[in-house]
Amino acid sequence: MPMTRDDVLAKVRGVLTEALAVDPKEVVPTARLNEDLGAESIDYLDITFQLEKAFSIKIPQGELSPESVFSNPEYVSNGHVTPAGLEELKRRMPFADFTAFEKNPDINKFRDVFTVDTLVRYVMTKI
Helix, strand or coil: CCCHHHHHHHHHHHHHHHHCCCCCHHCCCCCECCCCCCCCCCHHHHHHHHHHHHHHHCCCCCCCCHHHHHCCCCCEEEECCCCHCCCHHHCCCCCCCCHHHHCCCHHHHHHCCCHHHHHHHHHHHHH
């Protein structure tokens, strides 16, 4: 039987609770990994590994977070993602909600795109 969205959310909550040492009650769909749950760059590697293990999936480097976009001058100008860069991010990350990021596409705010729900939607595309 396929996993439901609630099943995936429960497993993602478990992964994030363990990886970030946070209270499971904090791991709500709208929680941002960095701002709300305290994730740091190194945590993303652990989270990726734990998601792969929990769901028996493979997450290719750059698929969940296509950081290579930020090194392309067509996609980033003066520390902000260009309209072409936003389109490329949306193409590569159809599971992410860019609504808030589009209002101020500062590359330093890109990690705010990563919410618990972003991970749930990503995993749903993989299982």
